[in-house]
Amino acid sequence: MHYRRVLRTGDPGPPGTVRRRSICSAPDCEEVVDAKGLCHGHYQRLLRTGRRDVSPLREGGAMCSVEGCDRPHKAKGYCAAHYKRVLVHGHPRADIPIREVAGTGTFRNGYLNVYVRGKYVI
Ligand SMILES: [Zn+2]
């Protein structure tokens, strides 16, 4: 590991030494380190939760910022469902769980459009 030498001298070491980038310390993660020994996704999770959780990241890495919501990130730090609430209500209503709505629904442009008894629900 020549990292400290690089810091001290600016010299990565003798030619022929391949400088390997550090890999995330999460056991199943092979992303390069972003900060604190964690890749970008795991570091963002640390920032978000305050906990050093090294369980595997979901596909795509980022997740909804609402406590207890493990849906994938869609926009502005929220999953599609919570983001939609923000658009509609101005806040994610994090205390109200996202319901798996039973009704007719269609996926369009990545959004689940659900109509229940003629009313549009999220
Ligand atoms: Zn990672």
Ligand SMILES: [Zn+2]
């Ligand atoms: Zn969410």
